[in-house]
Amino acid sequence: MKALVLVDHPEEKIQLLTIEKPVPTKGQVLVRLKAAALNRRDQWIREGKYPNIQINTVLGSDGAGIVEEVGAGVSSSLIGKEVIINPNIEWGDNPKVQSKNYRILGMPVNGTFAEYVTVEAAKIHEKPAHLNWEQAAAIPLGGLTAFRAVFGQGQLAEGQNILISGAGGGVAQFAMLYALAAKANVYVTSGSEDKIKTCIALGAKAGFNYKGEDWQKEALQASGGFDVVIDSAGGDQLNDFIKMMKPAGMIVFYGATNGTPQKLDMFRMFWNQITLQGSTMGNDQEFEQMVAFINQHKIIPILDSVRPFSEIISAFDAMKMGGAFGKLVVGIETELLI
Template sequence: MKALLITDQTEPLLISDVTLPEVGEHEVLVRLKAVALNRRDQWIRQGMYPNIKFGSVLGSDGAGIVEKVGPDVSDSLIGHEVIINPNVKWGSDDMAQSKEYSVLGMPKNGTFAEYIVVHENRLADKPEHLSWEEAAALPLGGLTAFRAIFHHGHLKPGDNVLISGAGGGVAQFAFLFATAIGANVYVTSGSSDKIEKCLNAGAKAGYNYKDDQWFKEAHKISGGFDVVIDSAGGNQINDFIKIMKPAGRIVFYGATNGTPEKLDMFRMFWNQITLQGSTMGNDHEFEDMVSFVKKHEVHPIIDSVRPFEDIISAFDDMKAGKQFGKLVVTL
């Protein structure tokens, strides 16, 4: 079968012919119909991810059809249309992942292939209202956003929420989920085009974070924020602190801008503000996220779709950072 591997050659991505994986106990073979990229995949390509295992099949997001089942797995699963939960060994504590935790797609072989073998408990039924491309876009970004928005952010209808870096994979799901429950959604971006797209999709207002004083206008118009969802960290954390309502929650699921040079702890303690880290989410949250998507008929935002033989070009687009929504590949 065809698969995309991470290698130690000059171009670290290589489409190769590899052996079809065997199906063991409690496992299933899924014929993938579509897969989607995440920032994690490009970081691995660039050597910016810990403990890279060369020869691994990349990819965390995918959707397809169960084609074969192993011993002790019901034959009734054959033919089911499914999406794949990318969690590997989250553990028994829903509050935080175990020390053995990893994400599908390195070191465990991932979705960027014609077939994948996973444990039967990694499957969820594909929501009927989603296309294959939309279903493939959902798992990692959707789960990360769901945990940040609801588990840590405690977002409710009518709350004011600011989502930074609008257009990224997780950010777009945070936008969709918050909009679905009737929150007042505001966004930031360095791109006026992305801000305009969010406004057209229901955002109350958008702000260009390249403007040093953007947060003053945001606070004036919104009256303050109950929740901020952020992926960048850095000094802008202090801008968020200035515009929070009392007892507001700042939830960050990444730190691409590093740590802030200083932290306005005085304003934080006086206003009872929480600064909370977050990751992808546990298995129960994955089930809840899929149910939420079904109930609200959420449609992931797709930037582009291309065939598997052009998958490396999708990595190039992700590196350029101009996409709005998910980069999807069909098989």
């Protein structure tokens, strides 16, 4: 089968290769993939910026397809089912935090940038009927990360004010779609006026360009303060968020691309009962809840582009360049094994 493999090469770190088709073992299913989507994680692995890099691994955490075979102990009734894949592996028994053995599909375990993938039968969920293959494939990692941040950690409720930073990112866009479905008052930040306009067209009340000097004052005046902030950058802007929070507000961050703040306004935090909450991709129960939420509200993921599997490396290059709005997706068509 064709697969995108991380290799030990000085320049071409990822290569489309022909490798052996996997066979489902006990408790597993074999999924014939119809589409897969990229995440920042994939590009970071390509650049060697992810921990515990393992060469000769098939990358990819997001995917949707059809169950083609089942392993021992798995009902044959699953064969032919259209599914999306939960990329969690060994979250553990505590729903609040992942176990020490936790890992994600697509490195170190072979992932979805291939014609076939084997996963635990418990990790497949019925594809939402209102979505096509490319839309469904865009959900898993980014969608689950946003769902946990917005609801599991942020406890967002109808009518509350939520600020989502960096609205050009995939997780941020899922957070926006979820918050809109929950009937919250949604505000966004971005360094792009075009992206802000797009978010407003999708239902956000307002957007603020973080490159401007007074965007914080503008945001506070427009909103009256925020109950929840969802952020992936960290850095000194955390203090800006603290100043904009309503009493007992929640700042949820799922990344720290800008590093740690030089100082943290702890006085304002304790006096106003502000919570700073870390978050990651969600647990297995949250994945199930997320799929139900997407089905209930007929949420459609935002896609930037769809290209054939043969051009997947160009999708990595596009992610590296930046500027995309929505998920980068590849369609996968199974060919005869060589």
